[in-house]
Amino acid sequence: MASIASIREITRQFPSTIKRDCLLRLCCFVRNESFLSRQCLNCITFANQRSYKAVRPSLPAPHVATPFDFSLLLEPNIFWHRNILCKWLCARNMSNASVELKTDEDVIRFSFSKALGRVGSTYGKGTTKRHKMSKRAKLNELRFYRLKAKKKMNSPNPEVRIRYKLEKAQRKEAWLVEKLIKYEVPKAPAETYDPEILTEEERHYLKRTGEKKKNYVQVGRRGVFGGVVLNMHLHWKNHETVKVTCKPCKPGQVHEYAGELARLSKGIVIDIKPNNTIIFYRGKNYVQPKIMSPPDTLSKSKALEKYKYEQSLDHTSEFIEKLEKELEEYLEHKARYKKAKESAPQNFLVI
Structure with missing residues (x-):
């Protein structure tokens, strides 16, 4: 009866958050010290209202109405899990605030903390707007x-003019x-094929x-691209050989074109003429x-x-x-002029 009276006093203080059945079950667990250790009762925090589904009991909780039911609850084999208390704590009517249960010297105390806000919420925080010009x-x-x-x-100093032009050209x-870099095409892996060996008579x-x-x-001026290889195959449909003329062509660039076209078309280079x-x-x-x-x-x-x-880059x-070269010549001229100016008074004194 004393326990029921104490429960009534607690429920009067917290009428909207804690049910009577939950406190009855809690008292039963506190009395059964062999089943529940004190370490589990030191600090028990009720879950948030949103995590109600996670803490719902897997089995229906027994209803405690008479002292006979208390004796049944005190039996050690009636529960299967050690943390059954956490599963039985009902959080349906709990508020958003967290509740802590502390047991010091066989005295039960409840403490309420502040409401738990949304994790990572940015509500109310001001966002910096970019200033538009x-x-x-x-x-x-x-x-x-x-x-x-x-x-x-228009600076009168030649060094300033040259350096400005040089910086601008380097940026370009x-x-x-x-x-x-965007126009660099990765080369496909070379296909294995049997290169044909031609005799000198056949080559001639x-x-x-x-x-x-x-x-x-x-x-x-476009160089080697897909259309050149396509035209070579179209000519090879009716002819055994085809001539490839390179205009305009830099010195030594003909051999690069020959190697690239031989790789792409799988053809054989017979001869390279002086006229490219x-x-x-x-x-x-x-x-x-x-x-x-x-x-x-x-x-x-x-x-x-x-x-x-490429043409713009060359220029x-x-x-x-x-x-x-101009900057180097100007600096050399400036150094010579400065040296001559420093040595002029000394020569005058010697004379």
């Missing part, structure tokens, strides 16, 4: 940079290198035949491939864009070399 502010900024560049270009060179015959025939493929003409032989056991334009080559438009960037590199 007005059109007039952008124009003023561009005008400032133009005036700054114009001031350097770095930009062009980044652009050209194919060379004369290729010179007499008028079918040719031109490699222009290459004669290709299709082979004795030639079979026209299904895909005549290799996938690891650029298209016609991409090849033209790459050529423009920029030459301009940088010229500016570096």
Whole structure:
């Protein structure tokens, strides 16, 4: 009866959060010291309302109504799990606040903490907005940079002018290198094929035949791309040999074109003429491939864009070399003038 009276006092203090049945079960567990250790009762925290499904009991809790039911609960074999208390604690009518149960010197105490908020919630936090510049502010900024560049270009000091041009050219060179990286196509793994061995007589015959025939493929400023290889296969459909003319072509670039075309078309290089003409032989056991334009080559438009960037890079590199040479000559002239100026008073005193 004393335990029931104490339970009534506790329920009056917390009428909306704790049920009577839960406290009855709790008292039963506290009395049975052999079943529940004190370490488990030192601090028990009720779960949040959102985690109610996780703490629901797997078995229905027995109803305690009479002292006879208390004696049944005190039997040690009635429960199967050691942490059955945590499963029986009902959190249906609990608030969002956390409740702690402490047992010190056989006295039960409850303590309520603050409500648990959402984990990682950013509600109420101010977000920094990016300041948008007005059109007039952008124009003023561009005008400032133009005036700054114009001031350097019209500077009376030659070193300032040369250094400004050099920095500008170096920035352009770095930009062009980044652009050209996008046009680099990874080479496909080389296919295994049996290269045909030709005798000197066969080579001489194919060379004369290729010179007499008028079918040719031109490699222009775009360089080697998929269309060149496609045209070679179309010519090999009716002819054994084909001429490839390279215009414009830098010194030594013909051999690079010959090796690249031989790899892509699986043809045989018969001869390379002084006028940048290459004669290709299709082979004795030639079979026209299904895909005549290799996938690891650029298209016609991409090849033209790459050529423009390469040409611009060549001119920029030459301009940088010229500016570096001018700067070096100016610094040497400045050093000689300074040295002559320092040595002039000494000579005057000696005389």
